[in-house]
Amino acid sequence: MTGLILTLLLVAVLGIYILVYNGLGRAVTQVDQGWAGIEVQLKRRHDLVPGLVTAVKSALKHENAIFDRILDARTEAMKAMAGHDPETMAHTEAALASSLKGLIAYVEDNPEITATANVATFQKQLEETEDQIAASRRLYNGNVQNLNARIVTFPGNIIASAHRFRQAKPFEMTPAERAVTYERPQIDL
Amino acid sequence: MAGTRDIWDPFVGTLPFERQKVAQPGEGVKLPGWINTMLVLLAIAAAIAIFVAFFWRPAAWFGIPALAISVGGLIGGDTLAKTAGKRDWLFFRLAEKNGWAFRLIEPQMRARRGSRSHRPVDPFAARVYQKIPQLCRSRPGQLIPLQFQAMFWGGTKTDIPFWLGLQQYEVDATLAVEAIKKDGFGGRGLQGKLFNMAIAYNLERDTGIRAHLLAEPFDRDGWRDIKTESVEFNRRFKIAIADDRVGDGGQLALLRALTPATQSVLIDLHDRYQAQLVIDGATIYLAGHDRVMSDEDDVVAARFGALVEQFAEAAVSFKHFAE
Numbered sequence: 001m002t003g004l005i006l007t008l009l010l011v012a013v014l015g016i017y018i019l020v021y022n023g024l025g026r027a028v029t030q031v032d033q034g035w036a037g038i039e040v041q042l043k044r045r046h047d048l049v050p051g052l053v054t055a056v057k058s059a060l061k062h063e064n065a066i067f068d069r070i071l072d073a074r075t076e077a078m079k080a081m082a083g084h085d086p087e088t089m090a091h092t093e094a095a096l097a098s099s100l101k102g103l104i105a106y107v108e109d110n111p112e113i114t115a116t117a118n119v120a121t122f123q124k125q126l127e128e129t130e131d132q133i134a135a136s137r138r139l140y141n142g143n144v145q146n147l148n149a150r151i152v153t154f155p156g157n158i159i160a161s162a163h164r165f166r167q168a169k170p171f172e173m174t175p176a177e178r179a180v181t182y183e184r185p186q187i188d189l
Numbered sequence: 190m191a192g193t194r195d196i197w198d199p200f201v202g203t204l205p206f207e208r209q210k211v212a213q214p215g216e217g218v219k220l221p222g223w224i225n226t227m228l229v230l231l232a233i234a235a236a237i238a239i240f241v242a243f244f245w246r247p248a249a250w251f252g253i254p255a256l257a258i259s260v261g262g263l264i265g266g267d268t269l270a271k272t273a274g275k276r277d278w279l280f281f282r283l284a285e286k287n288g289w290a291f292r293l294i295e296p297q298m299r300a301r302r303g304s305r306s307h308r309p310v311d312p313f314a315a316r317v318y319q320k321i322p323q324l325c326r327s328r329p330g331q332l333i334p335l336q337f338q339a340m341f342w343g344g345t346k347t348d349i350p351f352w353l354g355l356q357q358y359e360v361d362a363t364l365a366v367e368a369i370k371k372d373g374f375g376g377r378g379l380q381g382k383l384f385n386m387a388i389a390y391n392l393e394r395d396t397g398i399r400a401h402l403l404a405e406p407f408d409r410d411g412w413r414d415i416k417t418e419s420v421e422f423n424r425r426f427k428i429a430i431a432d433d434r435v436g437d438g439g440q441l442a443l444l445r446a447l448t449p450a451t452q453s454v455l456i457d458l459h460d461r462y463q464a465q466l467v468i469d470g471a472t473i474y475l476a477g478h479d480r481v482m483s484d485e486d487d488v489v490a491a492r493f494g495a496l497v498e499q500f501a502e503a504a505v506s507f508k509h510f511a512e
Contacts, residue, residue, distance in 0.1 A: 033418040037449055128450075131510065135449035139419035146420040 020150075020159050027147035031168045034140030035086075038171060041133045042081060042093060048129060049074045049100070052122040056103065059113045066106075070099045086169050093133075100126065141170040196290050196342040197350040199389040199472050200316040204342065209292045211281035214274030220266045222380045222484045226363045228266070232259035267359075275486060276357050280339040283494050289343030294354075297336065313340055317354060317387070321467050324387055324476040329406035330427070331465065333358070335385050335476060349390055349505045353497070356385040360480055372482040373461065374492045381482035382489055384496060386462075388504045389474045396446050398439040399432035400468045404459065415440060422452045425459045443468070450510035458503055475504045 053067045073096040080092040104123060107113050148167045150156040159165075195203040238252030267273070277293055284291030295311040310318065314337045318325050327334040337354040344350045360381040362370045371377050405411055405427045410420070415428040430439035446468060447455075458464035462477030479500060481492045 027420070030418070030420050037418045041449065128509070131450045132448055135451075135453035135510075138453050139421065139449055142419060142421035 016155065017159065020156055021163065024147070024150055024156060024160055024163070024165050027143070027150050028165065028168075030143045031140070031147050034136070034143040035171075037136040038133070038140050039081060041129060041136050042077070042089070045096070045126070045129045045133065046074055046078055046081075048122060048126055049096075052100075052103070052119070052126065055118045055122055056107060056113060059119075066099075066103060070096070070103060073099045086171050090171060097130070137171050141172070144168040144170045197352070197391065198342060199352050199391075199474070200320055204290070206290045206342075207292065208284055208290055209281070211277045211293070213278055214271045217271035217275070218269040220270065225263070225266060225380060226361055228259045228262040229361045229363070231255050232263070235259055272359070276338070279357075279490055279493055280341075280355065282490070283497060284341055284343075286494060287343055287498070289341045291339065291341050293339050294337045296338075311337075313337075314354075320469075321387070321474045321476075323401050323403060323467060324465060324474060328403075330404035331463075333383075333385060333478065335387060337387075343501070345501055345505050347505070349508065351388050351390040351501055351505065353389075353501060354387045355497070358383040358385065360482070362482065370482060372480050372492070374481065374495070376482045376488065376492065378482040378484060380484035381480050382493075383478055383480040384493070385476075385478045386497065386500055387474060387476040388501055389472055390505055390508070392446075392468075392471045392473055392508060395471045396442050396468055397470070398430055398442045398468065399470065400439065400443050400446075401429045401431055401466075402426045402455070402468070403429075403465045404463060415443065417444065417447055417452060419449075419452050419456075421456055422447075425456060426465070448510050451507045454507040454510065461503070462500060464504075473504075473508075477504075 049070060053070055057064075057067055073092070077089070077092040077096045080088040083089075104126070107119055107123065113119060147165075151160040151165055151167050194206045196206050198204045232255075235252050235255035238248045238255065242249035242252055280293070281291060283289070292313065294314045295309075297310050297314075317337065324331075325335040335354070335356060337356055339355045341353040341355070342350070343353065360369075360383045361379065362381065363379050370379065372381065403426065405423075405425060410423045411427050414423075415430065416423050417428070428443070430443060432439075455464065455466070458475070458477065462479055464475055464477040466473060466475040468474075477500065479496050481489050481496060483489055483492075
């Protein structure tokens, strides 16, 4: 009888172990999927930049500095994305978003640019992409929260530490980056 | 009749504009809220007593009369207060205020003569039950069935035409948790109204699939459904493809429609309205419910319009994200 109870207990413990381990593995995969979702949207923004710059440039031939700044920010953002480091990416993406915001604000203040160049389409696409980026960031952070909660709560904490599951970093802007992104854009041509 | 123009309808394409007239009911005699509460509690006690009577027969001497008194009292109270007339008037006022087409739905009744199994259903409601039974039937994840009392054909502030079906339930939250006693308008009360709603609008892009995104029971992610990249989304929705005209399993088409922004909005809609939806080609059907917690008719009337308008605006809010 005791042997049977011990066997059942062992099977139960093993079952829980497998369930929790698989749950953690699944959570890590979901974090990776969420991250891939963010990268898709960031890549989309990077791809929109040259078109937008070309469109505005044709109507604003006398000034190249702002375009150089945006293209430099894009290059930095693309480099950071290749490195897959969320912190660096958050920083470079905030810089790119800020540069683009400055350009859009300038375009909005000068309707003749919108009229002469094919800017409105790019502007709409950019706004949609910004929405998608914000949403993928939210979904990714939800996945990160799910993984981290599993890692710090019992019995996940024991299995996570035995198998070296690491907590994931949410994709968030630092206060300084947030200030850069949301501050009133300044543009001096 | 308010005009001869046509209106968009998800079930037959277009319909001539028609707004059914509803006569204003009188004030009626409204019983105090606590009497309703007592009758509800009596009905619960009666149901328990009838269950107990299966094992201890004398309990039936309390259970059956108590059930008759409580049910009779609730029906009598509704009749005195002219609840049905006031509800229809509320619906009509909403349609009139917004310039929407409107019709009341005949209640589903057993035929007075003929077969006992014959249950005629209003033809307008029948079309909906046939097209989107998943959103209308009760099941785990959706305990309250949707049986329409009125239908509207209107447009949002951004001129997106929609069809909207509505049902009103009476709510007694005396025994409920605090969250149920509050509504989304800052109101709090023991009595109130729950509005069960379904809305349909045109996505203007044929997705090529029919997909059901229904509420997961207990907000737990089930095993046998399609997963998106979001844990939060999968926890709230059970996703299935019912029809795939493209023939590739439909997952690609579905995931194209479920962009991150769409998922994000749907998460919010689920949290606010317990929303669930059916994507059928180019048409979105979305069902949800909301409540107004007050037993004062004026308060309910004032908040009801905002409730339906907010629901309609929220339901179409992800239209441009589902690219």
